[in-house]
Amino acid sequence: MSLRLAAFALLACLFALAACTSSVPRTSDKDVVVVDHEQLVRLLTDKREITLVIDVRSPEQYAAGHLPMAVNIPFTQLGPGDPRLAEVQNIVVYGRGLGDPLSRAAAKRMLVQGYTNVYDFAGGLDLWKRMGGQVVTGGE
Numbered sequence: 001m002s003l004r005l006a007a008f009a010l011l012a013c014l015f016a017l018a019a020c021t022s023s024v025p026r027t028s029d030k031d032v033v034v035v036d037h038e039q040l041v042r043l044l045t046d047k048r049e050i051t052l053v054i055d056v057r058s059p060e061q062y063a064a065g066h067l068p069m070a071v072n073i074p075f076t077q078l079g080p081g082d083p084r085l086a087e088v089q090n091i092v093v094y095g096r097g098l099g100d101p102l103s104r105a106a107a108k109r110m111l112v113q114g115y116t117n118v119y120d121f122a123g124g125l126d127l128w129k130r131m132g133g134q135v136v137t138g139g140e
Helices: 001-019 037-045 057-063 102-111 124-130
Strands: 051-055 068-074 090-094 118-120
Touching: 037 051, 037 090, 037 118, 057 068, 090 102, 090 124, 102 118
Parallel strands: 051 068, 051 090, 090 118
Antiparallel strands: none
């Protein structure tokens, strides 16, 4: 009888351990590829591949000023299977600037969702402006 009880306890522990391991892919900051201004410009001028630049800030922040080629997909709306991303080879996300963790979080979220060739323009809008890049206002 005690052998059955021990076997049952062992099975219960194994099931509990199996339940603790998640099938959700994990990602860390080390998985995120950060691009600087020069690398972003190179991606945008490479006519062999389509690069989509995504401003992951709120629509209000986007309307106040954004990169001219950017589309606004707020962080909270990033999801798998987005038709706007179906034909692109490279995805570059950005936020306000270096002190803003939003772009890194967005890149990680997209990697977990199965997107590939996702890059974080960590300098964001602040660096773009400092490098003399044009900033446009208004919504999409």
